[in-house]
Amino acid sequence: MVLWRDNIKYMTTENEKVKTLDEAMKKIVELQAEIKKVKKQKKYGLVWEDKKEQIVEDCKRNVPILRLKEKKKGIEPVVTTEKTKDENILIEGDNYHALSVLNYTHKGKFKVIYADPPYNTGNKSWKYNNDYVEKDDAFKHSKWVSYIDNRLNLTKNLLTEDGIIIFAIDDYEAHTLRLLMDEVFGQDNRLGTAVVIHNPGGRQDEMFFATAHEYMLVYAKDREKASVGLLNYFEEKNKSYQYSDDVSTYKLREFRRSGANSRRTDRPNLWYPIYVNSKTLEISTFKNNKWDVVLPIDNDGTERVWRWNAKTLEEKKDTYINVKKYKDGYRFYVKERSVDYKGEKPKTIWFRPEYSAVNGTSALKEIFSENLDKIFDFPKSPFLMQDILSISGDSDCWVLDFFAGSGTTGHAVLELNKKDGGDRKFILCTNNENNICEEVTYERVTRVMKGYKNKKGEKVEGLGGNLRYYKTDLVDIEKLHRTPDHAKVKLTYQAGEMIGLRENTLNEVEKNEWWQIFEGNGKSTAIYFKEDKEKLLELVELLEKKKTPAVLYIFSWGKNEYKSEYSGANIRVEDIPEPILEVYKEINRL
Numbered sequence: 085m086v087l088w089r090d091n092i093k094y095m096t097t098e099n100e101k102v103k104t105l106d107e108a109m110k111k112i113v114e115l116q117a118e119i120k121k122v123k124k125q126k127k128y129g130l131v132w133e134d135k136k137e138q139i140v141e142d143c144k145r146n147v148p149i150l151r152l153k154e155k156k157k158g159i160e161p162v163v164t165t166e167k168t169k170d171e172n173i174l175i176e177g178d179n180y181h182a183l184s185v186l187n188y189t190h191k192g193k194f195k196v197i198y199a200d201p202p203y204n205t206g207n208k209s210w211k212y213n214n215d216y217v218e219k220d221d222a223f224k225h226s227k228w229v230s231y232i233d234n235r236l237n238l239t240k241n242l243l244t245e246d247g248i249i250i251f252a253i254d255d256y257e258a259h260t261l262r263l264l265m266d267e268v269f270g271q272d273n274r275l276g277t278a279v280v281i282h283n284p285g286g287r288q289d290e291m292f293f294a295t296a297h298e299y300m301l302v303y304a305k306d307r308e309k310a311s312v313g314l315l316n317y318f319e320e321k322n323k324s325y326q327y328s329d330d331v332s333t334y335k336l337r338e339f340r341r342s343g344a345n346s347r348r349t350d351r352p353n354l355w356y357p358i359y360v361n362s363k364t365l366e367i368s369t370f371k372n373n374k375w376d377v378v379l380p381i382d383n384d385g386t387e388r389v390w391r392w393n394a395k396t397l398e399e400k401k402d403t404y405i406n407v408k409k410y411k412d413g414y415r416f417y418v419k420e421r422s423v424d425y426k427g428e429k430p431k432t433i434w435f436r437p438e439y440s441a442v443n444g445t446s447a448l449k450e451i452f453s454e455n456l457d458k459i460f461d462f463p464k465s466p467f468l469m470q471d472i473l474s475i476s477g478d479s480d481c482w483v484l485d486f487f488a489g490s491g492t493t494g495h496a497v498l499e500l501n502k503k504d505g506g507d508r509k510f511i512l513c514t515n516n517e518n519n520i521c522e523e524v525t526y527e528r529v530t531r532v533m534k535g536y537k538n539k540k541g542e543k544v545e546g547l548g549g550n551l552r553y554y555k556t557d558l559v560d561i562e563k564l565h566r567t568p569d570h571a572k573v574k575l576t577y578q579a580g581e582m583i584g585l586r587e588n589t590l591n592e593v594e595k596n597e598w599w600q601i602f603e604g605n606g607k608s609t610a611i612y613f614k615e616d617k618e619k620l621l622e623l624v625e626l627l628e629k630k631k632t633p634a635v636l637y638i639f640s641w642g643k644n645e646y647k648s649e650y651s652g653a654n655i656r657v658e659d660i661p662e663p664i665l666e667v668y669k670e671i672n673r674l
């Protein structure tokens with residue numbers, strides 16, 4: 085650092101001070117050389133040519149907001165089948181814009197974020213700056229990484245402290261994505277990389293290997309706070325419970341340990357004698373001279389240990405231990421009971437016939453039986469999505485899918501809620517390429533909520549649930565630098581629906597030149613557009629009369645100007661639009 089004091093230039097580095105200008109200049113040259121060297125050094129991690137993305141550049145001059153989707157033939161932006169339930173949200177638009185909005189409205193809200201991005205296979209599967217990225221594009225990897233990096237960075241603040249983010253990916257970019265996620269979330273927060281067998285037969289038209297799998301990368305915001313749930317394989321396991329008694333069906337497992345960590349020297353406290361009554365086959369860990377003594381020793385003399393310590397054995401022996409007498413002695417077995425099965429840790433290979441991609445397509449065909457043209461390429465299997473959600477989320481969490489495509493995640497949330505009585509909610513974001521959002525995502529989710537006729541013409545009951553359909557839009561704030569006042573007023577007028585969403589008060593009940601009011605969930609949110617204090621007092625009075633909790637967003641040029649003045653028993657005051665601008669400045673590194 086260079087300092088001026090008493091007209092003398094000093095330069096300090098960590099440990100040294102220099103007093104003359106010459107010395108200082110020499111040091112600067114040395115430091116510059118050092119910086120150059122460090123920059124040239126190879127580092128471990130992902131290096132790519134940062135390709136500017138127009139969508140991201142646009143956000144330096146425009147603020148993304150949400151508007152309720154316009155009503156039109158076949159589209160009702162608000163779908164309600166259950167009055168008491170929260171609304172799920174569908175956002176149409178580029179997910180960079182949607183994620184930017186969510187950084188203002190839903191910070192720290194999502195327990196689960198799922199993403200199934202275009203895999204960059206080079207088959208015109210995705211567009212970058214309005215052009216399809218072709219197989220022979222020299223920068224196709226850099227473009228893809230820039231595109232994912234831009235979005236990935238916007239997800240971090242959206243996760244709850246114990247939140248989990250899951251990416252689906254195949255071989256083309258699995259390794260780059262993993263390095264990128266290591267960088268954004270930290271290697272230590274990588275909870276697992278699982279292989280999902282989505283095409284058990286393998287793609288036989290491939291040159292050397294027939295691809296049968298893709299990957300699932302799972303990261304936590306903070307591994308210390310995260311947990312991964314168990315997967316229930318009961319249906320598959322059920323056959324293995326071959327025995328039964330008054331308590332339940334069960335299978336047997338030897339009580340003497342074998343394999344790793346099973347020697348007496350490994351776990352000395354699990355080495356103890358068991359006394360057996362030779363007639364009744366009763367057992368005890370307490371010494372009994374009339375009963376036979378059994379120690380955990382293999383036929384070849386190897387000293388092993390029991391599965392439980394003596395105290396646990398005493399507590400559980402009546403319900404859980406089966407004793408068998410053979411010519412050469414006794415054997416003890418643990419009854420592994422079906423009633424105790426709670427599931428098992430997800431393995432690194434996910435292999436169930438239901439996870440096959442064909443189930444994704446057939447689920448869509450069931451719903452869109454009358455118009456198979458609407459079928460969407462590569463939807464995920466709804467069974468796979470349900471299992472992903474059940475290991476990563478709670479029964480009442482918020483789930484975000486920002487490459488929602490045909491809406492499988494929304495469908496899986498509704499199915500799971502129906503199965504276990506849960507109250508999970510979802511936000512789906514997708515663009516409207518080839519009208520997917522309107523004709524597939526919206527249509528699928530609302531049909532599943534309301535019920536539909538399947539391929540055979542049978543009526544399928546609706547699963548219930550509510551949906552609100554928004555579209556992203558941009559407010560031009562370029563003028564902010566020239567006529568900041570005008571741009572701030574403009575943004576305040578247009579941010580209403582986004583603020584209503586932030587406060588979970590979604591229904592607009594009033595809008596005039598002075599204010600806008602939203603209601604929902606027993607609360608109100610008011611946005612006051614002007615500076616006139618008289619009218620503001622009128623609005624405060626109106627909110628006080630409602631007696632329900634209210635949030636009042638007051639237009640102000642800066643921050644915290646009115647907080648104490650207008651906060652009341654039922655009113656919380658917030659500023660607008662500065663906090664919105666701050667979020668955007670931060671995420672766009674302006």
Ligand SMILES: C[S@@+](CC[C@H](N)C(=O)[O-])C[C@H]1O[C@@H](n2cnc3c(N)ncnc32)[C@H](O)[C@@H]1O
Pocket residue numbers: 177178179180200201202203210444460462463464465486487488489490491492493513514515517520
């Ligand atoms: C691989 S698909 C997701 C499929 C989905 N998991 C399902 O089961 O239907 C990716 C989807 O993301 C959409 N998409 C691609 N880039 C996007 C972007 N920048 N913003 C929003 N959606 C995007 C594509 O249109 C496509 O529908």
